[in-house]
Amino acid sequence: MKYLDEYRDERIARGLAEQVAAVTTKPWVLMEICGGQTHTLMRYGIDELLPRGLELVHGPGCPVCVTPLETIDKAIQLALRPDVILVSYGDMLRVPGSSSDLFRAKAQGADVRLAYSPTEAVKIARSNPDRQVVFLAIGFETTAPANAMAAWQAKREGLTNFSMLVSHVLVPPAIRALMVSESNRVQGFIAPGHVCTVMGCGEYEDLVRDFRVPIVVGGFEPVDLLEAILMLVKQLEAGEAKLENQYVRSVSYQGNVPAQQIMKEVFEVADQKWRGIGAIPRSGLRLREEFGNFDANRVFDLGEFTVEEPAECISAQVLQGLKKPTECPVFGMRCTPENPLGAPMVSSEGACAAYYQYRRHAVVS
Amino acid sequence: MCLAIPGKILEAQENDGLRVGRVQFGGVVRQVSLDFVPEAAVGDYVMVHVGFAISKVDAVEAERTYQLLQEMGTLVDELNPGDDHPPK
Numbered sequence: 320m321k322y323l324d325e326y327r328d329e330r331i332a333r334g335l336a337e338q339v340a341a342v343t344t345k346p347w348v349l350m351e352i353c354g355g356q357t358h359t360l361m362r363y364g365i366d367e368l369l370p371r372g373l374e375l376v377h378g379p380g381c382p383v384c385v386t387p388l389e390t391i392d393k394a395i396q397l398a399l400r401p402d403v404i405l406v407s408y409g410d411m412l413r414v415p416g417s418s419s420d421l422f423r424a425k426a427q428g429a430d431v432r433l434a435y436s437p438t439e440a441v442k443i444a445r446s447n448p449d450r451q452v453v454f455l456a457i458g459f460e461t462t463a464p465a466n467a468m469a470a471w472q473a474k475r476e477g478l479t480n481f482s483m484l485v486s487h488v489l490v491p492p493a494i495r496a497l498m499v500s501e502s503n504r505v506q507g508f509i510a511p512g513h514v515c516t517v518m519g520c521g522e523y524e525d526l527v528r529d530f531r532v533p534i535v536v537g538g539f540e541p542v543d544l545l546e547a548i549l550m551l552v553k554q555l556e557a558g559e560a561k562l563e564n565q566y567v568r569s570v571s572y573q574g575n576v577p578a579q580q581i582m583k584e585v586f587e588v589a590d591q592k593w594r595g596i597g598a599i600p601r602s603g604l605r606l607r608e609e610f611g612n613f614d615a616n617r618v619f620d621l622g623e624f625t626v627e628e629p630a631e632c633i634s635a636q637v638l639q640g641l642k643k644p645t646e647c648p649v650f651g652m653r654c655t656p657e658n659p660l661g662a663p664m665v666s667s668e669g670a671c672a673a674y675y676q677y678r679r680h681a682v683v684s
Numbered sequence: 685m686c687l688a689i690p691g692k693i694l695e696a697q698e699n700d701g702l703r704v705g706r707v708q709f710g711g712v713v714r715q716v717s718l719d720f721v722p723e724a725a726v727g728d729y730v731m732v733h734v735g736f737a738i739s740k741v742d743a744v745e746a747e748r749t750y751q752l753l754q755e756m757g758t759l760v761d762e763l764n765p766g767d768d769h770p771p772k
Contacts, residue, residue, distance in 0.1 A: 436735025
């Protein structure tokens with residue numbers, strides 16, 4: 320077992336798809352929260368294996384896509400300062416701010432460096448004591464413990480040239496916001512397996528109870544997703560609403576306790592703006608006062624400002640599952656991964672990028 | 685961004701109070717923080733996200749689920765002998 324190829328087995332996948340077809344008698348709308356899951360669905364054409372009427376809509380679980388425009392603008396502003404090294408996850412580079420992106424800033428001479436892990440940002444700060452190193456710390460709960468470790472390590476080492484521009488979002492408040500929205504069509508959720516690996520299942524049980532909506536914690540491989548879909552359809556057809564865990568090989572009920580501890584030590588829950596969606600109460604994380612010296616907003620006195628999204632981009636509706644990327648009039652025409660108008664066209668988890676990469680025929684036809 | 689991939693721990697050691705390991709992903713070996721998985725030992729598989737192991741793969745559960753899924757796949761093959769879906 321290597322826990323990868325086995326879950327891409329075509330024979331098992333087709334078997335599951337046939338079972339889904341066998342148990343589906345009515346139309347249902349399911350949402351996968353995580354953009355990583357969206358990409359698997361598109362890449363393997365899983366949506367095309369499903370019976371007619373069983374619709375998958377794509378959720379807001381793409382951290383790059385929901386990072387506020389203002390945060391991107393702040394990152395660009397910081398990167399252009401000669402005393403700053405800006406460290407970012409690679410996905411953020413081409414995400415459009417209001418008038419530029421980090422890639423263009425880099426071309427203009429900004430010192431923008433890519434990191435695979437937040438510990439690399441700390442390492443860069445350690446070896447460049449005469450420069451200010453700012454880490455663009457974005458992500459969902461999956462990434463929060465790792466980003467928290469960067470602040471924790473910097474504090475332990477007494478680094479004075481390291482700070483973080485934090486944009487952290489939480490999944491359960493976003494599901495809650497979707498469920499109370501009048502335009503909601505979603506009848507069952509595939510919860511994000513790696514977020515739950517860290518956070519456990521408790522918060523999702525609350526959602527199931529409050530909204531009587533079935534939730535299945537799902538993995539990321541084709542077989543995982545098909546099994547999660549099958550579990551959801553079985554519940555819906557039986558009129559049930561339960562929390563189930565498909566991704567048992569990684570997710571336990573209580574989640575990863577040491578990871579939760581470091582997260583709580585460094586961050587606290589705060590109101591958060593989601594790009595394209597707007598403010599959601601208590602849906603984000605910010606650095607605790609004890610780590611205030613590592614808050615780039617404070618170190619550089621960045622202040623608060625608001626900028627408008629480009630009017631043409633319908634990412635707000637895409638991120639809430641209200642529209643498919645191919646329903647956008649500029650999809651694949653004026654908006655492409657090379658020249659994106661909105662963040663979902665950039666990220667390896669963005670729904671628009673997934674459709675563009677694997678479903679170009681949908682626009683051409 | 686929330687991607688996490690399974691890798692096998694080849695080596696684990698304490699480094700300045702932090703636990704790090706060498707983890708193998710297919711043909712690639714990387715250094716990974718094992719701080720969040722104190723229970724994981726050499727030979728175990730862990731799910732790794734941005735350089736941090738976030739869970740030890742539950743081998744028993746994984747095996748059990750896989751067997752179930754495989755039996756189901758076999759069943760489908762037997763039911764549809766005309767279908768050509770050779771196992772990979």
